[in-house]
Amino acid sequence: MDSDPPQPGQWPVDPQDDEPQILKERMWVDGCFDFAHHGHAGAMLQARQLGNELYVGVHSDEAILANKGPTVMTLDERIAAVEACRWATKAVPHAPYNTQLPWISHYGCFYVVHGDDITSDANGEDTYRFVKEAGRFLEVKRTPGISTTDLVGRMLLCTKGHFIPALDTGLQHPQHGAQMLECIQQYATDQTGLHPGAEVYIWKADVEAQLHLTKETGRFTKFVTGNRPQPGQRVVYVDGGFDLFSSGHIEFLKRVNQAESGKAHIVAGIHNDEVINRYKGMNYPIMNIFERGLCVLQCKYVNAVVFGAPLAPSKEYLGSMPVGTISAVYHGPTEFLPMDYDPYADAKALGIMKQIPDHPYKHVNASEILGRIEKGRAAFEERQRRKGQKAVVEGAIKAEELIARGQ
Structure with a gap:
């Protein structure tokens, strides 16, 4: 469960101004960002394209463990990955797993941006429900075919099906080539x-x-x-x-x-x-x-x-x-x-x-x-199992959301 927002002077990262004005041009995204894969970068790219600045909240190891399972990379490593992304303005560590309005407002952000999938907490509730109810949520496309869960699965199962001979060969693929080129x-x-x-x-x-x-x-x-x-x-x-x-x-x-x-x-x-x-x-x-x-x-x-x-x-x-x-x-x-x-x-x-x-x-x-994964193999296999169970719940939440929109 997320704790109450920190008091003034106790926030993980100070805003640029003492009392930041809430700007519709300053976007907020948050997540685990475990492995610096291109799906994370794709979310930050799309969020940055919607505004002039992008603040990125990064969940703590403890919050991720409680809601999703163990992380592979440490918080410091995950922060470094976010800060190295050319579209990120500032990384904010210890962002709550359930996105809180006081947090994003403290950093002067009006909108929260996330992919068109559902992320749920340990109780099966939508982690973005508060910002959605406040009308401060913007949806972008989720990058298909890549996730931390998918990468962990490749390591645990030792698969090779993801290989492609060379980039130009991949671009000639009748189904995926155009999408690769656009990416x-x-x-x-x-x-x-x-x-x-x-x-x-x-x-x-x-x-x-x-x-x-x-x-x-x-x-x-x-x-x-x-x-x-x-x-x-x-x-x-x-x-x-x-x-x-x-x-x-x-x-x-x-x-x-x-x-x-x-x-x-x-x-x-x-x-x-x-x-x-x-x-x-x-x-x-x-x-x-x-x-x-x-x-x-x-x-x-x-x-x-x-x-x-x-x-x-x-x-x-x-x-x-x-x-x-x-x-x-x-x-x-x-x-x-x-x-x-x-x-x-x-x-x-x-x-x-x-x-x-x-x-x-x-x-x-x-x-x-890979050694980290193997060392904690049992925990990561349990994470994969939990992810599969959560996917069912998240699919149901998404279906209800689409019905409410009349889609």
Whole structure:
């Protein structure tokens, strides 16, 4: 059960003003935000498009445990993920699980935005019932096919059905291709969610070349036109799988941005599913390249994305980068990769290799997260079971809501 709103001076995050005016242009969204998947980013994008600012409430570990089940990521990690989203203005920790009018009013927000699904609390009641009754609720589309529950299920069941050979192959799908294209174009927008932002490229080469097993080169194709580097601006390159887009990835990108004083044009290369599966095995990656790409695109520390990037960025690859001359290549720890060669040998030979120093989240990757799931397997399996039961109740609430609207 949620406690009473904090008293003045006790709120988790101070508003921008001592007595904030309630603004219809300042949107509020809230949630668990466990895993930084693109469904969360999609909700924040749509909410940001409805106003000029977006405040994001993040529930505590304890509130989520009581109403839904255990979290995989800690509150600090979940806050960091929200703050890294290019459409979020401010993250507010410890937001109540049942959205409260005093909370959103305290932060100067008039409207609460949520997807067109129902979220219920431990008692089976709609968590947004108070703001709906007050006429301060706006509904947007829920991102289909992705959720924290779905990702946990992939890990528990070791499924591979989510893999796609490459982004361009996925875009040719007769049923999902158009939707994928629209998503990428939307996620490549700037901080307003309305104007061009990140540029998007596809690098096409066979798997052997992507794994650095042959010297065959690929080719770049521009997929989405966005903001180009400014004259004289440094262009830096990072790459990786970015699977489950964890706190380790987010902190790495943040520190690359800081190392360049926030002034560089950061290009992120993302490896294909088959490439990752070749060297990690099992059912990795947990997210396919489309899902991982959207996670990277929504991050405010990234200015351009290359889908299908090679595992080893060669001189030829770096030299043909369509965004301009690469001034630096950054990477984090790669000791866990079972390789008999140095994937960054060419970048080192060019004298542009940089390494980010150790940081508190350097160990957090997809393997670490899978370990957390396995450690608490019984609890997470119970969470999956409870989610299935709640879905029945939430479906009934949604049906009643649609009947009341005359739909």
